[in-house]
Amino acid sequence: MARDLPIGNGNVLINFDAAYNIRDMYYPLVGQENQSSDHLSHFGIWCPEGFFWIDDPEVSKKLNYLEDSLVTNADCAHERLGLSFVIRDGVDVQQNVFLRKVKVENRFDVEREIKLYFHLDLQIYGNGVGDTIYYDPELNSLLFYKGHRYMSLSCLSPDAAKAMPSGYATGQKGIHGLEGTWRDAEDGHLGGNAIAQGSVDGVIELTMKLPPKSVKEAWFWVCFGRTKQEVERLERLLRTATPQALLQRTHDHWVKWVNQDAHQLSLLKPDLESFYKRCLLITRTNVDNRGAIIAANDSDILKFAKDTYSYMWPRDGALVSHALDRAGYYELSRKFFDFCIKVLTPEGYLMHKYNPDSSVGSSWHPWVDSRGNKQLAIQEDETALVLYTLWHHHKLAGTIESSREDYEKFVKPAADFLVRYRDASGLPLPSYDLWEERYGVLAFTVASVYAGLIAAARFAEYHQDKVRSIYYADIAGQVKKAAEQHLYAPDQNRFLRALYWNYEQNTYVPDYTLDMSMYALFDFGLFELEDPRIVATMKILKEKLWVQTDIGGIARYENDYYHQVTNDIAKVPGNPWFICTLWYAEWLVASAKTVQDLLEAEKLMRWAILHAAPSGAMAEQVHPFTGEPMSVSPLTWSHASFIKVTQEYLSKLKLLTSKGTKQAVDASEDKVLEPVVH
Known part of the structure; x- marks a missing residue:
């Protein structure tokens, strides 16, 4: 499936497929060390009426960029479930951080609990041998690592007092008949397994309440570093400077450039x-x-x-x-x-x-x-x-x-x-x-x-x-x-x-x-x-x-x-x-x-x-x-x-x-x- 909507900063490059799944995550060089190696990372939404991944045939999508920028604009809707959502993704121009803003609209005339699921299937250094993923309670993030490569996956809900997921899961995939933790999300409840080693993946859950006919924004991000300390620094930055500020400066940079x-x-x-x-x-x-x-x-x-x-x-x-x-x-x-x-x-x-x-x-x-x-x-x-x-x-x-x-x-x-x-x-x-x-x-x-x-x-x-x-x-x-x-x-x-x-x-x-x-x-x-x-x-x-x-x-x-x-x-x-x-x-x-x-x-x-x-x-x-x-x-x-x-x-x-x-x-x-x- 052809790649589309590339975003990057010269150190990190993210590619999506035609259904807007993340397929390639290059770091620390553009074109070298594909940390996902064509493995599909899912994004999904649960509501009381049902669950879907973004590549579901019922999800209509208009995939493009914001004008003159390297910030995407994915306009999506699931008519039957009464949800529309806009995803805007970018890679910060100053730091090695992938940013995702999700604006979700509840089209029904009733309050609903909505859960967003961001899944990562990584192949650190381009292979899935000897990877580790665990939930870090200090970062409130899922942390992937192997050797000198660290990647954290975090989120921020509009209903949460601080940046932390409402649930998470880690696990193995591609061995012993295991498909991956993304399957754990489809019933709206994550198992909470705290660590996995070998060929691994992970998913975090973000929960929010949407009043009738309302819109709310949620955030996800992935920090890239050569050490845990580098990822920790980036996580602190996201929690102080805010992901909105980073995405805005990224948009403005490319428009000017x-x-x-x-x-x-x-x-x-x-x-x-x-x-x-x-x-x-x-x-x-x-x-x-x-x-x-x-x-x-x-x-x-x-x-x-x-x-x-x-x-x-x-x-x-x-x-x-x-x-x-x-x-x-x-x-x-x-x-x-x-x-x-x-x-x-x-x-x-x-x-x-x-x-x-x-x-x-x-x-x-x-x-x-x-x-x-x-x-x-x-x-x-x-x-x-x-x-x-x-x-x-x-x-x-x-x-x-x-x-x-x-x-x-x-x-x-x-x-x-x-x-x-x-x-x-x-x-x-x-x-x-x-x-x-x-x-x-x-x-x-x-x-x-x-x-x-x-x-x-x-x-x-x-x-x-x-x-x-x-x-x-x-x-x-x-x-x-x-x-x-x-x-x-x-x-x-x-x-x-x-x-x-x-x-x-x-x-x-x-x-x-x-x-x-x-x-x-x-x-x-x-x-x-x-x-x-x-x-x-x-x-x-x-x-x-x-x-x-x-x-x-x-x-x-x-x-x-x-x-x-x-x-x-x-x-x-x-x-x-x-x-x-x-x-x-x-x-x-x-x-x-x-x-x-x-x-x-x-x-x-x-x-x-x-x-x-x-x-x-x-x-x-x-x-x-x-x-x-x-x-x-x-x-x-x-x-x-x-x-x-x-x-x-x-x-x-x-x-x-x-x-x-x-x-x-x-x-x-x-x-x-x-x-x-x-």
């Missing part, structure tokens, strides 16, 4: 402006405070591959940080670049992917080829794109004068690697493609290497390293010349996706598969936008990769097998991906000569809005016949792609409506600031 964007968003139509800001906020939830930009934190994917997307891919991170830089959030992207500098290998390249703590992530890329020879298990575009976006980071942030350390520690070793990692033709040597499926010389990779070398030349020029400046620019020229010679198919009047080395023939074999990642040939500046070869390539990409169903959208490439749902590839070349559809929108924006020309791009942007969840969360891809989210959701890259295309749309709109005057160019639009590398 997202409205600091560097663009003149008022020029956008309201739906585009609102969704753009939502993309910024959702992107922020997947950025760890130590610099890792995580691809996705949807643990539901574990069912598919027994691994997750909770890694920092340097490519994804580079493109996400680039969108954040263009929006003016330089401090966030700066931490990402510091992360990359830290993990750069002595040879000058970045690995496949990393854990949020900067250790090397899992990988399926072999270090030997089919003949037993050593090969680098890397995607070269990842190193090149960090180099490319680092240059633009300094240009956009106005910090180029302080870039010397970056130049010495990252730019020179990374650029020198790109120079060395080439064959006699001038093309980059084979590496894995951006889709992580094939080993060869990919158009996307070649374009990114060119962009990285141009960026390195500019760094060298600024730092008066004239020899390197000339050298890097010359090598970039050689890469471009080799691309023209080997990656273009004159007989088809378009570019190739890739070249693969054939040992028997001792030559490259062309790959004619149409792949939307070929957009990089213009986007990274390898070829000019108006180049007839590029125009022809982009045209056929749209023709062949558009999904011919009611859903529409653009597939990754012809006959994409990943999560494939039909063999009718003439109609459905692959599932529609958000990033691929938005890449084509970028092309349309870049090509637009009049405001009218922007309308088709605007339609594709609205396609993304239409196929996102009501909350704004975009998956990696959607089902070509139903439009349901597929693979992980939300995918950070999807949101960054919408951010980038909106920035370009807005800048082009301003440029066209002001007849090309210099003042019309948005200062954060790097395609105008840097016309050579797009």
Whole structure:
């Protein structure tokens, strides 16, 4: 089940499923140590007329956020039982505390006793071995712990003199036929077992009296710490500063944060402006405070591959940080670049992917080829794109004068690697493609290497390293010349996706598969936008990769097998991906000569809005016949792609409506600031 409504503060990340059950609780790193590991934590309500969990089919729900914030707004009702309730959840921006406000309305014309049940099923350190839960009488809380991880679960009733539950239960689950303590709540009476060890869960009860036709508010919270003392400090804070004050400051922080964007968003139509800001906020939830930009934190994917997307891919991170830089959030992207500098290998390249703590992530890329020879298990575009976006980071942030350390520690070793990692033709040597499926010389990779070398030349020029400046620019020229010679198919009047080395023939074999990642040939500046070869390539990409169903959208490439749902590839070349559809929108924006020309791009942007969840969360891809989210959701890259295309749309709109005057160019639009590398 897709994840929705992520909330976090860069240390704690909470994900809900489509029914608004808590599924993921990451701490102390975003994307590392999922303290619930896809185990479902329940929330339920008892009244004299019956009991229900929030995922009961009779519960109607409208799930969204409060405008411009990372505080949720879940509007729910159970008509038969005469109850409606609004849940507002947030993670405090200053402390590692999850906050839940529940406003319950009694719709019946009679006083009723209402009991709320908050259940937590944790897997501390990502597993359920050796966990402990007990009721702490001093905190009046349930306390979970193992090693250096502590989490407390507490509540505050409007009818109670102090913050304490009216009942609690602890127990084991998943062993000996035990389902968990949540079952104990369904009769409205908790057993009160005070401690449990092993694979455990717990639930607390909050009781209140609701007069006829009345509304009351109740609170729950979870504190996260590395020690019991840290959790105790947070519990004292909640009881003095009040949970309302913390939730309010969290709401206010995010409203202020997202409205600091560097663009003149008022020029956008309201739906585009609102969704753009939502993309910024959702992107922020997947950025760890130590610099890792995580691809996705949807643990539901574990069912598919027994691994997750909770890694920092340097490519994804580079493109996400680039969108954040263009929006003016330089401090966030700066931490990402510091992360990359830290993990750069002595040879000058970045690995496949990393854990949020900067250790090397899992990988399926072999270090030997089919003949037993050593090969680098890397995607070269990842190193090149960090180099490319680092240059633009300094240009956009106005910090180029302080870039010397970056130049010495990252730019020179990374650029020198790109120079060395080439064959006699001038093309980059084979590496894995951006889709992580094939080993060869990919158009996307070649374009990114060119962009990285141009960026390195500019760094060298600024730092008066004239020899390197000339050298890097010359090598970039050689890469471009080799691309023209080997990656273009004159007989088809378009570019190739890739070249693969054939040992028997001792030559490259062309790959004619149409792949939307070929957009990089213009986007990274390898070829000019108006180049007839590029125009022809982009045209056929749209023709062949558009999904011919009611859903529409653009597939990754012809006959994409990943999560494939039909063999009718003439109609459905692959599932529609958000990033691929938005890449084509970028092309349309870049090509637009009049405001009218922007309308088709605007339609594709609205396609993304239409196929996102009501909350704004975009998956990696959607089902070509139903439009349901597929693979992980939300995918950070999807949101960054919408951010980038909106920035370009807005800048082009301003440029066209002001007849090309210099003042019309948005200062954060790097395609105008840097016309050579797009």
